[in-house]
Amino acid sequence: MHPIKNLFTRQVLFFSLITVFFFACVSAQKRAKEQLDKGNYAEAVQLYEYVLKRNPNDPEATSGLKAARAGYLDKKLIDVRMARQSGNFVAAGETLLEVIQKQKDWGIAAGSKSSLTQAEESEEFFKATRKVVNDEVAAGRPLKASQFVVKFEKVLNTLNPKMVGQMNAKISDAGKKDCEARQKKIPKESNFFTREFLAQYCAFFGASFSGGKGSAPKSGDGAITLFGDVMVENAVEGLTGTRKLLFEQALIDGFKSTAWFYPSTQEALGIRIKGAFTEKHNKTVIVSRHNYTIQEPYTAYEDVKKSRTYPVTTSKQVNGRWQEVTEYKTQEYYEKVPVTRHRDIQQVYTYSATEHDQNLALDLWAGWNLKGSSAQVAFANNAKGSGIEHKENQPNIGLKPAVPQLVDVDAWLKTNAADWKAKVADALSLRWVELYCKPSSDGNDPASVQEDVHRCTRQRPTGSVTSYSSFAESWFQNQMGMSVAETLAVLVAKK
Numbered sequence: 001m002h003p004i005k006n007l008f009t010r011q012v013l014f015f016s017l018i019t020v021f022f023f024a025c026v027s028a029q030k031r032a033k034e035q036l037d038k039g040n041y042a043e044a045v046q047l048y049e050y051v052l053k054r055n056p057n058d059p060e061a062t063s064g065l066k067a068a069r070a071g072y073l074d075k076k077l078i079d080v081r082m083a084r085q086s087g088n089f090v091a092a093g094e095t096l097l098e099v100i101q102k103q104k105d106w107g108i109a110a111g112s113k114s115s116l117t118q119a120e121e122s123e124e125f126f127k128a129t130r131k132v133v134n135d136e137v138a139a140g141r142p143l144k145a146s147q148f149v150v151k152f153e154k155v156l157n158t159l160n161p162k163m164v165g166q167m168n169a170k171i172s173d174a175g176k177k178d179c180e181a182r183q184k185k186i187p188k189e190s191n192f193f194t195r196e197f198l199a200q201y202c203a204f205f206g207a208s209f210s211g212g213k214g215s216a217p218k219s220g221d222g223a224i225t226l227f228g229d230v231m232v233e234n235a236v237e238g239l240t241g242t243r244k245l246l247f248e249q250a251l252i253d254g255f256k257s258t259a260w261f262y263p264s265t266q267e268a269l270g271i272r273i274k275g276a277f278t279e280k281h282n283k284t285v286i287v288s289r290h291n292y293t294i295q296e297p298y299t300a301y302e303d304v305k306k307s308r309t310y311p312v313t314t315s316k317q318v319n320g321r322w323q324e325v326t327e328y329k330t331q332e333y334y335e336k337v338p339v340t341r342h343r344d345i346q347q348v349y350t351y352s353a354t355e356h357d358q359n360l361a362l363d364l365w366a367g368w369n370l371k372g373s374s375a376q377v378a379f380a381n382n383a384k385g386s387g388i389e390h391k392e393n394q395p396n397i398g399l400k401p402a403v404p405q406l407v408d409v410d411a412w413l414k415t416n417a418a419d420w421k422a423k424v425a426d427a428l429s430l431r432w433v434e435l436y437c438k439p440s441s442d443g444n445d446p447a448s449v450q451e452d453v454h455r456c457t458r459q460r461p462t463g464s465v466t467s468y469s470s471f472a473e474s475w476f477q478n479q480m481g482m483s484v485a486e487t488l489a490v491l492v493a494k495k
Contacts, residue, residue, distance in 0.1 A: 041072035142174040144481035175205030193454035226262035227269040238277035250417040254424035259459035275364040356404040358385035377427035426463035
């Protein structure tokens with residue numbers, strides 16, 4: 001392209017982009033102002049931020065964003081008040097947390113009117129928190145009280161950190177007393193799963209647990225067996241070395257993620273793996289053909305329109321006398337002339353290549369015996385790879401080197417090992433739930449019911465086990481004031 005024309009084209013493109021950018025910002029700013037006027041502060045904030053991201057020095061957008069953010073915080077504080085007045089202290093606290101975080105992120109403080117509202121609502125929320133703590137402690141649910149305080153500690157500490165410390169101390173004292181009371185209600189030499197839970201529960205409040213966990217149930221107890229290890233018998237054909245160990249370790253890791261695993265016991269679970277891994281990769285040398293087209297010039301004769309002039313003598317009367325006059329006329333005619341044209345000629349380039357055909361197949365089976373009954377899990381997967389390989393590089397005819405689409409065998413096996421681990425864990429978890437997540441004792445014996453609950457909840461939801469059993473949820477709601485998941489989350493967070 002001519003340099004001057006090229007420069008002109010680039011300038012036109014540049015100014016076109018500037019125009020589009022300008023009108024996009026103007027449009028966004030107009031919509032931001034409309035949302036601000038309607039009181040839709042969240043939408044206005046997003047639009048003003050969009051404008052300022054593209055034009056940081058826009059004074060109108062800067063002013064608009066400041067007003068939108070202030071309006072957003074004011075509206076949120078009204079939401080806090082409405083939630084508090086309706087008795088929904090959790091919603092009030094969560095909204096207060098959002099306000100505090102936004103103020104931190106935006107680097108702004110509430111205005112004088114909003115500041116007063118925020119201070120009032122924070123004080124009211126503090127009073128509500130003390131009531132929640134007192135009520136939960138009085139109801140024998142110190143863990144629920146602790147959960148509430150921890151969740152809203154950021155709000156509470158802005159008002160009176162010393163009082164927060166006193167509330168935590170009150171909760172801790174109540175938790176220690178509750179720990180001692182719960183220990184007295186369980187038999188000294190049994191109820192392993194209850195003791196396991198109480199050890200964690202008491203540790204949360206810094207209380208000593210004198211009962212210990214006791215010995216893990218063994219097969220001789222006739223009830224349940226926990227295992228500290230796995231004895232793997234690997235009879236999978238086609239897997240050797242690190243590949244063989246990969247699937248053994250995946251199985252062990254899958255087992256250790258379930259309720260059956262208890263590292264302090266010497267019991268070992270025997271698991272036999274069998275199956276096969278096959279890897280077939282056929283390579284065939286072939287003669288390949290690359291079709292391409294060339295342009296061949298040739299001469300054609302085509303009719304070309306031409307014209308010529310010629311004289312014509314006629315007689316005309318001039319001043320009353322006849323005279324001969326010469327005139328010229330134009331005549332058009334066609335003449336065949338040679339013209340260079342091009343035609344497509346199909347060509348074939350022959351070369352040697354390698355055709356690949358790859359097939360991977362993995363078929364696994366694992367079996368074990370738990371509580372007198374056998375169980376098993378199966379896993380199968382396959383993959384294919386194929387393609388043509390050659391190194392011909394003929395850019396003038398459009399031929400480039402080719403690489404076949406083959407499967408990375410080791411990467412594929414690692415992915416399958418992870419899936420195998422999940423499959424094993426899922427099967428073992430389901431087996432635990434089938435055996436132990438149902439009441440097996442007299443509902444009138446609290447200690448036995450509690451043991452059933454903690455035995456069941458030792459298996460966390462995973463894979464096909466999507467939730468805790470209803471009888472366990474009912475016990476936790478009654479005893480802790482929270483769901484199983486909420487209770488365990490609080491205990492784990494303290495570690």
